[in-house]
Amino acid sequence: MSLSIVVPVFNEVKCLEHVISNWSKYLIQKKITHEFVICEDGSTDGTKELIKKLEKIYFVSNQSVEKRRGYGQGVISGVIAAKYEYILCIDSDGQCMPDSFEEFFTNKDVADILIGNRNPRRDPKIRIIYSKLFKLVHDYLFDSRIKDPSCPYVLAKKDIYKMLINKLGFMREGFWWGFVGAAKMYKLKFHQINIIHYPRYDGSTVVYKLNKMPSIILRNILGLIRLKRSFKS
Numbered sequence: 001m002s003l004s005i006v007v008p009v010f011n012e013v014k015c016l017e018h019v020i021s022n023w024s025k026y027l028i029q030k031k032i033t034h035e036f037v038i039c040e041d042g043s044t045d046g047t048k049e050l051i052k053k054l055e056k057i058y059f060v061s062n063q064s065v066e067k068r069r070g071y072g073q074g075v076i077s078g079v080i081a082a083k084y085e086y087i088l089c090i091d092s093d094g095q096c097m098p099d100s101f102e103e104f105f106t107n108k109d110v111a112d113i114l115i116g117n118r119n120p121r122r123d124p125k126i127r128i129i130y131s132k133l134f135k136l137v138h139d140y141l142f143d144s145r146i147k148d149p150s151c152p153y154v155l156a157k158k159d160i161y162k163m164l165i166n167k168l169g170f171m172r173e174g175f176w177w178g179f180v181g182a183a184k185m186y187k188l189k190f191h192q193i194n195i196i197h198y199p200r201y202d203g204s205t206v207v208y209k210l211n212k213m214p215s216i217i218l219r220n221i222l223g224l225i226r227l228k229r230s231f232k233s
Contacts, residue, residue: 001032001033001085001086001105001108002032002033002034002084002085002086003027003032003033003034003035003084003086003087003088004034004035004037004061004078004082004083004084004086004087004088004158005023005034005035005036005037005087005088005089005090006037006039006075006078006079006082006087006088006089006090007019007020007036007037007038007039007078007089007090007091007092008039008041008071008074008075008078008089008091008092009038009039009040009041009043009047009051009074009092010040010041010042010043010047010068010071010074011043011044011045011047012043012045012047012092012093013043013045013046013047013050014201014202015092015093015094015200015201015202016038016047016050016051016054016092017050017054018094018201019090019092019093019094019097019201020036020038020054020058020060021058022097022098023036023090023097023098024036024058024059026098026099026101027098030105032105033084034059034084035059035060035061035082035083035084036054036058036059036060036061037061037063037078037081037082038051038054038060038061038062038063038064038078038092039063039074039075039077039078039081040062040063040064040065040074041065041068041069041070041071041074042065042066042067042068042069048064051064061081061082061083063077063078063081070172071173071175072168072169072171072172072175072178075089075168075175076165076168079158079161079162079165080162080165082158084158085157085158086108086155086156086157086158087155087156087157087158087161088101088104088153088154088155089152089153089154089155090152090153091152093200093201093202094198094200094201094202095122095197095198095199095200095201096116096152096153096195096197096198097196097198099196100116100153100193100194100195100196103193104155104193107191107193108155110191111188111189111190111191112156112157112160112183112188112189112190113154113155113156113160113183113188113189113190113191114154114155114156114190114191114192114193115146115148115149115151115153115154115155115180115190115191115192115193116148116151116152116153116154116192116193116194116195116197117147117148117151117192117193117194117195118148118151118153118195118197119148119194119195119197120197121148121197122197122198122199123197130213130217131150134150134174134177134217134220134221135149137221137224138177138180138181138224141181141224141225141228142180142181142184142185142224142228143184144180144181144184146180146190146192147192148192149176149177149180149181150174150176150177151176151195152176153195154176154179160183160188163186164179164182164183164186167182167185167227167230168182170223170224170226170227170230171220171223171224171227172219172220172223173216173219173220174220174223174224177220177224178223178224178227181224181227181228182227185227185228185231
C-alpha cells in the first residue's frame, strides 16, 4: 500500500508537529510507503515556518499558499498534488490519530470509501447538537445512512476522490457533508469504522459564534440542495 495523507492546515503551529510525528512513526513501523500533503491555508501563527522544518525530517509535500482558500479547496488541492494510489484525509488538530488506522488498512478494498465514526465525539456539545440536526437534512436529501457524515477521517483511492472533485464546491463550511452527499449520488459504496476521537491537542476549542450559526446553517442547507440538483442538470 502506498498512501498520501492530505492534511488541510490553518494556524495549527501547536498541533501539527505532534500529528505528523506520530503518524510518521506509525507508518514507518507498519512499513507503509507514504507522504504528508500539507495544504497550509495562509496561516499567520508560524505554521508556514514549521512546515519548512518538517520537510527536512519527514516525507512532506508542502502545499502552502499566501491567501486563504478555505478548507475544502485545501483538501482538493491536496488530492490533486497527491502522488500515491490511496489518499487518507485527516484534520491537523490532533483529533484523528493513527491508532484507529489498522482497521482502515485491513479493509481498504472492501468499499469505495472508508469513513470514520467518532465514537464518542470529543467536540463541544453545541457543535454535536448542530451536527445531529444537520444530519436530519442530509439523510432526507441523500438517504445517506452514514453515522458521522462530517468525520474528517476518510480513506479512498485517488481515482475516487478525483471523480468527486467537480461536485465538492457547494459547501463552504461543511466539506465532508458535501463529499458524502456527492458519493451517495454516484452510488459509491461506504464502509464505516469507529475511530478514537481525541480532544484538540492544544486544548482549545473551535466553535462558530452563536450569532453566526443561522446564516452558516442556511448557507450549507442551500449548498446541499444545489449539490443534489446538480445531478439532475
